[in-house]
Amino acid sequence: FSENCGIIGGTANHIGPHTTASMIGAGNQNRVEYSFRSVIGGGKYNLVDNAYSSGIFTGFQNYIDGYYNYCAAIVAGHYNHIFGVAYPGSFNSVIAGGGYNSIGNKYGLNSVQYGFIGAGRHNWLKQGDNTGIIAGEYNTIDNAYRSMIGAGYKNNIQNGAYESAIIAGRSNSTNGFNTLIGSGIGNTIDQCDLGVICGGFRNTINYKIGRAHV
16 A cells, blocks of 8 residues: 555656655656655656655656665666665665666665766766766776766776775776876776876876875
């Protein structure tokens, strides 16, 4: 059963079972199921499933799905996903727009809290807290904390990185603590703390503890 729910307008929208205090504003074939205090504003083929105080405002085929989504939001775009399969889930995470962007992992025991993707395509916050990707394509943050990718293509922050950033560029990678790659192509900071590569092509910093810049 569902209670205290409403559909204001649109076509073929659906509020499913075990849903409380939730609403669909308009649009076409949007669904809210097994959720509490959640909303879909409009758009088409959007889904909020197993979510708490979460919402999709508009767009096409965006999903908030999983058992542990709290205060998650997708503002617009298409084929964007926020997954909360594992505890503590995707808590207070947002996708503002773009396409094919993902927060969390549908098939793994990963969680993202306070994550943000601004725009772009195929960007993925796989695991980590207080992380963000502003824009770009195919950028990934995996098992990193308080870290950011500004833009670019196929940049990667991973493997326990803390407070690190890649501003832009292509195929850059870091896994250190307090590291920075400004831009460039194919630059790598590997197992290094407090390392900086400002730019360039295929520069590498590779040692455990140090203070370095290129």
